Amino acid sequence: MDPHTQFCPNMGCPARGKIGEHNIVIHSQKELRYKCKVCDKTFAASTGTPFYRLRHSADLVTTVITLLAYGCPIQAIVAAFELDERTVYAWQKRAGQHCQEMHEHLVQRPRDLEHVQADEIWVKVQGHVVWLAMALMVRTRLWLGGVVSPQRDEGLIFSLIHLVRQSALARPLLFCVDGYTAYISAVQRVFRTPLPNGKRGRPWLVPWPDILIGRVIKRYQTKRVVAIVRQMAQGAQERAEALLAKSQGGQQLNTAFIERLNATFRSRLATLGRRTRSLARLDETLQASMYLIGCVYNFCTDHKSLRVPGIIGGKRKWLPRTPAMAAGITDHRWTVMELLLFKLPLPGWSPPKRRGRRSIETKALIARWCT
Ligand SMILES: [Zn+2]
DSSP: OOOOOBBOOOTOOOOBBBOSOEEEEEEETTTEEETTTTTEEETTTTTSSTTTSSSSOOHHHHHHHHHHHHHOOHHHHHHTTTTOOOHHHHHHHHHHHHHHHHHHHHHHBBBOOEEEEEEEEEEETTEEEEEEEEEEEETTHHHHHHHHESSSSSHHHHHHHHHHHHHBBSSSSEEEEOOTTTHHHHHHHHHHEEESSSSSSSSEEOOOTTTTEEEEEEEEEEEEEEEEEEEEEOOOHHHHHHHHTTTTTOOOOOOHHHHHHHHHHHHHTTTTSSOOOHHHHHHHHHHHHHHHHHHHHHHHHHHEEEEEEEEETTEEEEEEEEEHHTTTSSOOOOOOHHHHHHOOOOOOOOOOOOSOOOOOHHHHHHHOOOO
């Protein structure tokens, strides 16, 4: 237990969310509890993680979550660890929600994406199919997120492009997508910024400059690709080629990188949802699984093509990197335990709103904690 890395989770505490203020001490080694000296409240070390209030050991939960993230069938886990099926589903849901929050906090930050590939896959679950649309930043192989929907429609693509925009800086950006026309209108609609004109009403929406869309259309004959058409739907070919070279994303327009990622997700999701009862629960499970797989992929998995030459102990060696390392989000490969133990920062305390003048005590608290 290390109190220096902890913060007080009490929403009413002035020291809430602050790290390194020496206000946290160990309350009980046996019960794994800390105490905040400012509000005098104790809290469990697992507060804010998927382990909170679970009866099973963190090691067992982590093992089960790791197996789920690599596509191990839930029935196999139930049989191997003698757990109830509902317990495993509940852990999966908790871990998935945690991963989604983490993804939104760490990955969905504006960055120079250069080249993004997006695609949809269908996943077969209990007699029908569910669509999963995902996007990938090519140079770092960073998974940018995904959307689950019962249909493949414009809404699905729009939500996905909206997700990509949350991670994009206004820099030249090339989209490589398949032949689905919904991408073009979605990119054109989403990548716009309101231009204030000083008048009332809805401001003008100005399209971002240098947003390029390349399409890779494959023609199939009896499940085999017989022809590939590559064309620009927006922007000039030379600009696209420059971005392809900059992002090390191949010689010509392609969707190879997202297809590789799709295959990974598909194999890990394959064992999913066979025994779920309701559709709503299924979507929830699928969403949770997707974020779990995505975060394990981004943070915990070395990617061979991302390795860089380096020197360890005087010898030249290849240094493996994860997509999150390549994107500069972290400096090391995380374990699944580390992923699950990550605590999202809390917003700082703000003094309660009251009429009249603030008391001396409140002023002192604001001076101490709100700077
Ligand atoms: Zn406190």
